[in-house]
Amino acid sequence: MAEARTASAPKKTRRPRGSISADDIVAAAFEVAEKVTLAKLSMPMLARHLDVGVTSIYWYFRRKEELLDAMTQRASDEYHFVTPFVEGADWKSSLRNHFHKMRETFRAHPVLVELILLRARAVSPAALAATGEKFEAMVQTMAEAGFDQDDALTVYMSLSEHSSGAAIGQYLRTVQRDAEGVDAPTDIVSTPVAQRLAEAGRSTHGIEDAVFEYTLEAILDRAESLIRTGAKSGR
Amino acid sequence: MAEARTASAPKKTRRPRGSISADDIVAAAFEVAEKVTLAKLSMPMLARHLDVGVTSIYWYFRRKEELLDAMTQRASDEYHFVTPFVEGADWKSSLRNHFHKMRETFRAHPVLVELILLRARAVSPAALAATGEKFEAMVQTMAEAGFDQDDALTVYMSLSEHSSGAAIGQYLRTVQRDAEGVDAPTDIVSTPVAQRLAEAGRSTHGIEDAVFEYTLEAILDRAESLIRTGAKSGR
DNA sequence: ACCTGAACACCGTTCAAGT
DNA sequence: ACCTGAACACCGTTCAAGT
Numbered sequence: 001m002a003e004a005r006t007a008s009a010p011k012k013t014r015r016p017r018g019s020i021s022a023d024d025i026v027a028a029a030f031e032v033a034e035k036v037t038l039a040k041l042s043m044p045m046l047a048r049h050l051d052v053g054v055t056s057i058y059w060y061f062r063r064k065e066e067l068l069d070a071m072t073q074r075a076s077d078e079y080h081f082v083t084p085f086v087e088g089a090d091w092k093s094s095l096r097n098h099f100h101k102m103r104e105t106f107r108a109h110p111v112l113v114e115l116i117l118l119r120a121r122a123v124s125p126a127a128l129a130a131t132g133e134k135f136e137a138m139v140q141t142m143a144e145a146g147f148d149q150d151d152a153l154t155v156y157m158s159l160s161e162h163s164s165g166a167a168i169g170q171y172l173r174t175v176q177r178d179a180e181g182v183d184a185p186t187d188i189v190s191t192p193v194a195q196r197l198a199e200a201g202r203s204t205h206g207i208e209d210a211v212f213e214y215t216l217e218a219i220l221d222r223a224e225s226l227i228r229t230g231a232k233s234g235r
Numbered sequence: 236m237a238e239a240r241t242a243s244a245p246k247k248t249r250r251p252r253g254s255i256s257a258d259d260i261v262a263a264a265f266e267v268a269e270k271v272t273l274a275k276l277s278m279p280m281l282a283r284h285l286d287v288g289v290t291s292i293y294w295y296f297r298r299k300e301e302l303l304d305a306m307t308q309r310a311s312d313e314y315h316f317v318t319p320f321v322e323g324a325d326w327k328s329s330l331r332n333h334f335h336k337m338r339e340t341f342r343a344h345p346v347l348v349e350l351i352l353l354r355a356r357a358v359s360p361a362a363l364a365a366t367g368e369k370f371e372a373m374v375q376t377m378a379e380a381g382f383d384q385d386d387a388l389t390v391y392m393s394l395s396e397h398s399s400g401a402a403i404g405q406y407l408r409t410v411q412r413d414a415e416g417v418d419a420p421t422d423i424v425s426t427p428v429a430q431r432l433a434e435a436g437r438s439t440h441g442i443e444d445a446v447f448e449y450t451l452e453a454i455l456d457r458a459e460s461l462i463r464t465g466a467k468s469g470r
Numbered sequence: 471a472c473c474t475g476a477a478c479a480c481c482g483t484t485c486a487a488g489t
Numbered sequence: 490a491c492c493t494g495a496a497c498a499c500c501g502t503t504c505a506a507g508t
Contacts, residue, residue, distance in 0.1 A: 249488090249489075252489090277480080277481060277482085278481075278482065278483085279480075279481070279482090280481095289481095289482090289483095290483085290484085290485095293482095293483070293484085297483090298482085298483080299481095299482065299483090
């Protein structure tokens with residue numbers, strides 16, 4: 001029972017010279033990561049997906065970390081490409097639209113959350129520059145509305161942290177649900193409010209969305225008061 | 236060179252019957268996790284720390300996941316114990332104090348962030364109940380100030396998400412800095428604002444604190460407006 | 471220059487003992 | 490009832506080849 005080659009794959013053939021490239025590997029890595037989550041992406045798994053020897057990958061990336069860096073790079077480029085800062089009717093709707101777009105993007109592409117938000121790695125200069133550019137554009141919009149730079153920085157970071165936090169929270173809850181599968185505990189908890197909290201924690205949208213909007217509007221409203229009074233952002 | 240037993244440890248002695256308990260293992264696991272981060276905690280490492288055979292641990296915890304569940308349980312209990320909801324002068328300062336305390340606790344104990352906030356696992360009924368109790372207490376405080384239950388839920392979750400997000404962000408930046416070590420890139424970026432952003436991203440406190448406060452106050456201020464108008468939180 | 475298998479250290483987990 | 494080493498599958502990575 002050991003002699004029959006498993007159906008389709010003849011296997012024993014050696015790959016020609018330029019049959020894989022760094023780009024191919026990164027692309028395949030994204031395919032795998034999107035299917036099984038980044039945490040479960042392994043070099044052997046990736047090699048099987050590419051139909052290459054595991055060690056071949058190591059000619060292009062000397063460490064798995066380097067591959068992940070390349071993925072993060074590409075993810076970052078894509079992210080910044082699909083979420084440019086576009087000027088709206090006024091500073092408020094410009095910011096609101098921007099961070100809505102950010103939220104949508106991260107919700108639609110969990111792998112971007114894994115690479116850009118959760119991966120504890122050095123931000124590339126390119127990514128930093130892209131962030132800087134966005135910020136410059138926002139500052140200009142806000143300056144025209146009467147913000148000073150310190151306030152603009154605080155408001156921008158507040159919105160940014162809020163959206164990142166929401167994206168991470170959403171991602172973790174999704175992974176959690178998927179891991180639990182069908183056997184979700186359905187927690188019968190004593191108090192009615194705890195029950196509602198449980199529902200809220202589980203509901204994919206609904207309360208989650210309302211809370212995101214609530215905080216977003218809170219930040220924007222407070223920003224508005226900074227113009228009127230001209231006060232500094234500090235306590 | 237293979238015959239001399241390495242100094243202090245005689246090794247070959249077998250452990251007596253009740254020499255380790257589930258509690259010992261969990262306690263040791265915390266010690267290791269606090270030293271090398273939870274992600275790097277391994278069963279062999281833990282066994283060495285306890286001076287036990289690796290497989291002995293498996294008599295108490297059949298899977299590593301079970302051990303992590305036990306850790307999460309203990310972490311959750313401790314967390315809820317040190318961050319009870321205490322009534323302050325008014326609803327606003329009560330909430331403010333509570334989420335300040337939450338932030339401090341997570342900042343002081345990264346392992347709590349790893350277990351409670353980042354670990355994608357089922358929340359235990361006990362933890363949910365504790366959360367529920369806190370929420371009940373807050374709702375009561377807020378109800379006395381004129382909030383209805385829906386608004387109170389939204390405000391509570393908004394504050395909760397904000398504080399969780401901030402704790403996670405802070406944690407990730409710390410891990411990042413530690414991983415980079417001395418060879419931090421010091422990113423020389425083009426635009427001055429990008430530079431300030433880089434500084435902000437790196438500064439342990441400073442801007443980070445200001446942004447946390449800014450969002451917190453924004454949420455609380457907006458909450459205040461909900462009482463006055465009596466408006467529902469939804470759109 | 472590019473692809474590959476053998477080999478190693480490390481991890482999670484099982485099993486068949488030992489006491 | 491509790492502790493243990495041998496053994497296995499899987500992972501990241503290195504090395505010494507092959508073409």
